[in-house]
Amino acid sequence: MVMFIAGGVIAGLSGAVLVGFIGVWAPATWLYPETIVLFAALIVGGRGNNLGALLGALLVPVGFEEVTRFLPQVGPPGLIPAMQWVAIGLLIIGFLWFRPRGTLPERRRVFADPPPAGAPNQSGANSTHRVAPEEEGCADRSRPLLAAEGVERRFEGLRAVDGVSIEVFPGRITGLIGPNGAGKSTLLAVLAGTLPASAGRILLGGADVTRLPAYQRAQRGLVRTFQLSSEFAQLTVLENLLVAVPRHRGDSLAGALRGRSYWWADERPAVLRARALLARFGMSAQESEYGGTLSGGQKKLLEIMRALMLGPRALLLDEPMAGVHPSLVEEIAACVESLRDEGLAILMVEHELSMVDRLCDPVIVMAQGQVIGRGSMPVLRRQREIVDAYLAG
Template identity: 45%
Template sequence: MSMLNVESVTRLFGGFKAVDGVSLQLADREILGIAGTNGAGKSTLFAAIAGQQPADLGRIMFGGQDITRVPPYRRARMGLVRTFQIPREFKSLTVHENLMAAAANPQGERLLNAFFQTRSLRAHEAQLAAKADGILQFLNLARVRDEPAGGLSGGQKKLVELGRVLMLDPRCILLDEPFAGVNPVLIEEICDRVRELQDRGIAFIVIEHHLQALKALSHRMIVMDRGRILAEGDPHTVLDDPRVQEAYMGGVV
């Protein structure tokens, strides 16, 4: 059984079909790449899968459960999380504090715990702090642990965004343009981290315009055009498809 099944999903804006009857499957530990020109429907599809813009038609199954009408926070608790094209870090908080803020159900936010610093609360916060430090070490961000997140480079902010979702112990991560505005060295580092996480059991769907990097990272690729799937399969075969090359204005992709 696939981890994620998207079945004939349509997302409407007025009479316009931003996503038009899209179906896809994602297996355990798979990295699926999604490409397409601007306006192809990629980010809207992500928003439908993650729940920010629920599907108007169709069905979404995750881990064998129908999540079509499940709100985003519950999908995240189930292990289905996403990042965004533009990182949404808390600029004035440190990198470490950004990860701590992303933790699911932090006990310190409960009313009684806010007044009484209980032993269990202190132990829980120490546990979260250690978890955040481990993630920062994994992402090679330990050296900027105590720096304000707003002062990081674009690539470092993308890594912080990844670190924040890792605090939620995800089973599937939707990465929205992780290479946009990132230098080639950090692109390779992000790819390395994704591959290592995939080895640990996390599945990924990756939207990206950087086609060569996406081809190298993905096990399988989908190209969207005008809200529909234009081509699907092995990345090399998909990018050699004449329909895909025509969608990219006749250029070699």
């Protein structure tokens, strides 16, 4: 947000300086060609980096608008300006086709500085490190870490979540199943704080977190993933993980402006932790690839790893295996199992019942915003109304 505002201020000041030069300005003077020239400058120069934008700003307006003024007059009047637009059009097509990232492409940030061999482990520096905070190892697994009490979420007249009470225990994967529109994702959103509850209470480790915003719940160890992967397509895999690091000194505009020496001390352990997660989940080779180029399954894994960067105690997974190639489903399942074995409390929405059979105990069944059954899958399969409502499909 601060960056958007800073960008807007710079753009506004640039406009003010420009008007100082040209003397007069009105929206009507901003015509279609001006917009085309700006787009062409970015496409030719290179999106996403300052040097590319600068080069484009020199090449396109200067090269095509100013230089043509000095060409000898040939053909009927207006031919050269018309040809100039044809040339810019061809240039745009040519770049988009052959060099879509422009003359000076955005440079991927490749993190050097691997941990020296034999160096003592920093936070997360080995590939078998635990994800959950230390105290989770001795967490009381007989007490729920996360609990919802009579939680409701209404959208106008619709009760998407209607008086739901559930408990999620450490060291277990609690399944959440139900037909489309049952309210599963809405419940996860309310638990994580991305949607406020209309009524009811949410307890994390016994403390009432109902009124806390999502980021404060995340700081206390309650983190969710999304049904639709939400990676940053233009950031590398490692950067995607680093954005999740809480309380990073470079997070603020002032901190970022103070330079690398100010925030590097925070970033180094975060890089090591991210690398440890990548190694653990078999994605080290993709460290410097753009998030947008990953397969569906890799994006789901990235989503889980990003949640793990926060060192959660409770993890809410929304269909982590949906739409994933079968070869990666097994890896994601093994990843979730290993997190359970470390003592994380996991609540997982899943439609693939064979996976629920294998991973989840207990299982909660929702329909029309309400819990209609709970227990182990074999027990649920013996309950007629649940089979009719969901399992038969």
